[in-house]
Amino acid sequence: MVHKGDAAHNEINSFQSKAAKYKREGDAHFGKRNMREALASYGKAIEMSLSGTEEKAALFSNRAACYLMQNMYRHAINECSHALNEAPDFKPALLRRARAFEQLQQYDRAVSDLEAAAKADPNSDDVRKKLQATRAARDNRKASRSVSGLGGGGLRAPGKRGTQRLTPAQQQAAAAAASGQGQGQLPTLTIKATLVRGEAAETKNVVLPISVRYKDIVDQVRNLFPDDLKEQPFALKYKDAEGDLVTVTSRTDLRGALSAAMHHAEQRAAATGVQRPRDAGLAPVEVEVVPCAKAPSETPDQIIPDHVGSRDHPPNAEDEGAEDVIEIDEWLLTFAGLFRKHLGEDGAKEGPLDLRQIGLEKCCEALEVAVGTDKAKELLGAAADKFQEAAAAAIFNWGNVHVCASRKVVDCAAPAPEEGQPTPSDEQMAAAAKDHIKRIDDEYEKAVERYKQSLAIKSDFYEATIAWGQQCFERAKVYHFAAKAGDAAAAKEADVMFDLAEVKFQESLAMCPKEDEASTSGEGEAAAEQPGNLGLKAQIQVLWGNVLFERSQVRHHRGDEKWQVDTDAAVAKFNEAGCSKDDITKALMNHASGVWKDDEEAAKAKAGGK
Known part of the structure; x- marks a missing residue:
């Protein structure tokens, strides 16, 4: 009878034996400079090796050596990092990663790895000398000596x-x-x-x-x-x-x-x-x-192996x-000579050519001639507009980061709603209003500040006013839940946010470009059945309608008779936007008042508008 411990021990020995076999194969391929085969063999050995051992770290380090031989430094860094995950002080991996970093001129990282290698083997003169030389190279680079080059x-x-x-x-x-x-x-x-x-x-x-x-x-x-x-x-x-x-x-x-x-x-x-x-x-x-x-x-000069790109060998990452x-x-040196001859009196007779400086001078000469033309003025104006829009968009997206943060607060305030329930759920809104109202306010203020900056750069940047209005709408809903919990001041703040959301959507409509004002209203049932056809103006009207519809439910909860006025206004906005009559009907049947809950015909009649 074989004990379980003996079986496990035998299985481990079997894997170690196979790993050693693949490692020997990899070493043999490496010695013959068959890097692709060496990488494959070392990879198989890694699969058979125990995690957290120097043996596995050595295999990753060997793969790094293969990549270094091919000057594929980023691949080498990746393999060395894997090796150091297995054995943090593994000296060969530290040295090879330092070499790769040095070749990429990332001297600070190279020095860091060499310092770790020196700490792992303090008696190594080679490591010490290498560390000194790399530090000197780093310091020399930081001195930013002015050099010219091709x-x-x-x-x-x-x-x-x-x-x-x-x-x-x-x-x-x-x-x-x-x-x-x-x-x-x-x-x-x-x-x-x-x-x-x-x-x-x-x-x-x-x-x-x-x-x-x-x-x-x-x-x-x-x-x-x-x-x-x-x-x-x-x-x-x-x-x-x-x-x-x-x-x-x-x-x-x-x-x-x-x-x-x-x-x-x-x-x-x-x-x-x-x-x-x-x-x-x-x-x-x-x-x-x-x-x-x-x-x-003698081996033939071959930069790209014959098999790369063949029918039986599609390109991959290792190629x-x-x-x-x-x-x-x-050819390159000949071209440099021809270029020098072409420059004639304008070029330096001795020493290296600074092609960058020469190119910039020629470019500036051409610009001086061209920049005064009417076509150039038109292009420069278009470029300025694009940069203005890009700057406004960048700050606008900065504000959106804070919006996402506030939404995350609400989403994490309580367990996620079950399938079929609205997101966020009432439970999440209530928990956020109770425990995280200050954090939500802070994120709102930061977002609004970015939207204001965006509009200061480009006054007709309607995306900022739309986002601002939507943020007011979401904040109003949170304050409504705070008011339901007994916070009287929260009810007033909710009203302020609802009103401000309306103002922002109205401003957005005024900024809407003429080419984007197309609305599906008045286009019949065919347009109503295709909400994806809604233009920008129609989308803003839908958002505005949502604000009115939500406020009508809030007012109904408070016993305010004005809820019906808001409901009518919301339906009007949905109809102006060209929303489907069926969608408006469903929204009315789900209204918190319950007036149309069981009367679909009445809801349809209401959805038709006046």
């Missing part, structure tokens, strides 16, 4: 995989490299190759065109060390932004190496406070020459990083 920070350059946004310093270097093209010069790339022989190391430089092929780099490096590499296969490796060694097997990897070189140069500048000269060009790419048994095969790609390649 496109004002919008340029993107590919990293090892996917895309990476260049920092201002990197943009400067790229611009400086392009500046020589005005005289027909091609930008160059410096490779610093280091060969380690036992305890000794030798570094040699080679300068190559930016358009160099991977095979040409290999041949040039072999020529640098002819005695050591004549018959010896070797691999070229560079350190990425995280300090990991990455093998170069294509021009795509070379671009990643260049991006990493710019990153390291910027980190050194931030740490030392010594900035690279603006005309220094691209940072040298440092590679390590590693002898091996078999030289790595997003491969779509937004603009390469810093020969």
